[in-house]
Amino acid sequence: MDTPRPPLAPVHRNLPEYVRHWAETAPDRRAFTFVDHPAPHVRGVHRTLTWRRLDLRVRALAARLAEEAAPGARVALLCPQGSEYVTAFLATLAAGLVAVPLYPPGLPGHGDRLSAVLADARPAAVVTTSRALDEVREFCAGAAMTIAAADQVPDAAAEDWRPVVPDDTAVAYLQYTSGSTRTPAGVEITHANVVANARQALTAYGADDRPITCVGWLPLYHDMGLVLSVAAPVTRGLLSVLMDPVAFLHEPVRWLRLLAAHPRAVSAAPNFAYDYCASAVTGAQKEGLRLDGVAALINGSEPVRPGTADAFHAAFAAQGLAPDTHCPSYGLAEATVFVSAARPWEPLRRFALDRDALATGKALPARPDDATAVLLAGCGTPAGQQVRIADPVSRAALSEGEVGEIWVRGPNVGRGYRNQDRLTERVFGAAFADAAGDTADDAHGSGGWLRTGDLGTVLDGQLIVTGRLKDLIVVDGRNHYPQDVEATVQEAHPAVRRDRLAAFAVAGPEGERVAVVAEHVRSTGLAGIDVPALVRAVRAAVSARHGLRLADVVLVEPGTVPRTSSGKVSRSLTRERYLAGAYAAGTAE
Numbered sequence: 001m002d003t004p005r006p007p008l009a010p011v012h013r014n015l016p017e018y019v020r021h022w023a024e025t026a027p028d029r030r031a032f033t034f035v036d037h038p039a040p041h042v043r044g045v046h047r048t049l050t051w052r053r054l055d056l057r058v059r060a061l062a063a064r065l066a067e068e069a070a071p072g073a074r075v076a077l078l079c080p081q082g083s084e085y086v087t088a089f090l091a092t093l094a095a096g097l098v099a100v101p102l103y104p105p106g107l108p109g110h111g112d113r114l115s116a117v118l119a120d121a122r123p124a125a126v127v128t129t130s131r132a133l134d135e136v137r138e139f140c141a142g143a144a145m146t147i148a149a150a151d152q153v154p155d156a157a158a159e160d161w162r163p164v165v166p167d168d169t170a171v172a173y174l175q176y177t178s179g180s181t182r183t184p185a186g187v188e189i190t191h192a193n194v195v196a197n198a199r200q201a202l203t204a205y206g207a208d209d210r211p212i213t214c215v216g217w218l219p220l221y222h223d224m225g226l227v228l229s230v231a232a233p234v235t236r237g238l239l240s241v242l243m244d245p246v247a248f249l250h251e252p253v254r255w256l257r258l259l260a261a262h263p264r265a266v267s268a269a270p271n272f273a274y275d276y277c278a279s280a281v282t283g284a285q286k287e288g289l290r291l292d293g294v295a296a297l298i299n300g301s302e303p304v305r306p307g308t309a310d311a312f313h314a315a316f317a318a319q320g321l322a323p324d325t326h327c328p329s330y331g332l333a334e335a336t337v338f339v340s341a342a343r344p345w346e347p348l349r350r351f352a353l354d355r356d357a358l359a360t361g362k363a364l365p366a367r368p369d370d371a372t373a374v375l376l377a378g379c380g381t382p383a384g385q386q387v388r389i390a391d392p393v394s395r396a397a398l399s400e401g402e403v404g405e406i407w408v409r410g411p412n413v414g415r416g417y418r419n420q421d422r423l424t425e426r427v428f429g430a431a432f433a434d435a436a437g438d439t440a441d442d443a444h445g446s447g448g449w450l451r452t453g454d455l456g457t458v459l460d461g462q463l464i465v466t467g468r469l470k471d472l473i474v475v476d477g478r479n480h481y482p483q484d485v486e487a488t489v490q491e492a493h494p495a496v497r498r499d500r501l502a503a504f505a506v507a508g509p510e511g512e513r514v515a516v517v518a519e520h521v522r523s524t525g526l527a528g529i530d531v532p533a534l535v536r537a538v539r540a541a542v543s544a545r546h547g548l549r550l551a552d553v554v555l556v557e558p559g560t561v562p563r564t565s566s567g568k569v570s571r572s573l574t575r576e577r578y579l580a581g582a583y584a585a586g587t588a589e
Contacts, residue, residue, distance in 0.1 A: 015230075031239065034046075054090075061148075063157045068148070069097055117176050170191060172189055213264060224337050224338075275311065286319055332454070408450040466481060485546060492541035496534070502574040520555050538550070
């Protein structure tokens with residue numbers, strides 16, 4: 001039986017110590033519930049681990065892994081979404097090993113990336129489940145590594161085993177970056193990093209005041225999924241309710257039902273998920289759905305669109321959803337995940353910015369009703385860490401309202417990239433050219449700053465993310481953010497599939513120009529679309545709003561535009577394939 005509030009959370013140095021604490025102080029409290037959906041239109045089969053049971057499974061699997069790998073060796077997690085994934089991650093840490101959160105080989109479109117990551121990580125062992133064991137063995141055939149199925153290790157393996165107590169500065173896991181702007185690299189996250197970031201997130205999203213329930217469908221190999229659905233609840237002794245991302249995509253109302261079923265639910269999703277729910281959940285599915293108990297809905301897209309929050313709230317206001325639950329947030333794998341967030345009890349902060357000024361690096365206000373204004377949501381303030389805006393070239397600290405690279409420093413910032421010392425020094429060891437960037441709060445240490453590669457500014461105390469530095473398009477000396485161009489394109493014609501397109505720079509005889517590759521909607525085949533009319537509409541809209549003449553517009557089949565393992569469109573890979581002629585058949589000049 002659950003008690004109304006978990007016991008006071010202690011201070012431990014790593015996640016396995018927290019698991020052991022809750023197993024001793026609240027053994028019968030629910031720790032993790034995985035909701036399986038084995039068939040369409042099934043409400044879900046709940047499988048729950050108590051803290052006592054979780055601790056037993058963690059110790060059993062840790063004992064097995066300790067027999068197969070020396071302390072500090074890497075262990076790749078190739079488990080499907082579920083409680084075995086949680087167990088495998090925590091067991092790896094308990095054994096003094098380094099977890100590498102990944103996914104089974106069957107994840108469509110990501111086999112090459114999985115091979116590249118395994119080649120870089122060189123794990124001594126792989127953990128999977130009985131369900132995925134055969135495909136994992138086939139994928140890893142010939143590699144010198146032990147393969148263990150988490151659910152096949154008996155409970156008896158935990159007998160007389162004692163966990164390793166690693167130094168809190170030791171690496172706990174490698175979080176491989178999504179590869180949206182470069183080849184994936186393994187970020188070394190220490191035990192201290194992940195515990196610190198879990199506490200920071202809990203504070204930001206209101207868990208210090210009242211207990212919450214973590215509800216999530218984000219993949220556990222994703223940084224936000226791992227911290228919000230595993231690290232944060234373990235640190236505070238909270239219930240975490242999980243479902244498979246595929247189950248959400250098949251029927252998005254399943255996520256909303258879990259939010260409604262659990263008190264003070266906190267969950268995270270990107271822009272597309274909120275848009276998807278608003279458009280796909282039917283009136284019949286809304287009947288009986290109550291969302292007035294939701295505490296916080298985190299939106300970690302870069303950047304966050306205020307219109308997404310508005311559409312989602314309008315769709316579910318009748319179900320009791322409060323308007324102040326939407327929390328635009330910012331983070332990245334190099335900082336474990338969480339950096340800054342709007343607080344759930346505060347109204348959404350909206351900023352209408354002058355497009356021309358933004359192109360020159362200035363965030364100046366515009367009228368909200370100006371059709372050419374750039375509308376962005378504030379991502380709140382950091383918790384337990386420092387954030388500064390720097391000129392990416394001169395490394396000078398910038399003032400409020402000036403757009404530059406976001407720099408971060410705090411106990412959550414990772415140690416660096418595995419086996420990439422030069423890149424680590426450049427990204428994790430930045431220093432301001434003057435003293436201005438370091439004069440403020442030094443409570444978080446005097447070490448190097450993390451260069452995030454993201455562009456943003458601070459207005460009225462709010463961090464505003466404007467885009468990726470490497471994705472920035474420069475035409476005739478003016479900066480253009482690809483996500484702004486993409487937003488214009490997808491609004492220009494109903495046949496363009498939302499959030500499944502990429503705008504990028506291409507070299508031309510007269511300098512940089514812009515090309516767009518976009519998927520068409522699934523409901524209409526390419527033969528049924530007037531492509532020339534669509535291209536004319538897109539060109540006209542982009543010209544009117546951005547002053548850009550598109551060099552090319554390419555319409556492709558659904559599923560063609562490549563995405564990263566975290567679901568983001570990979571503009572760099574789309575551009576690479578475009579230049580290689582992969583989309584030539586659909587090009588419209």
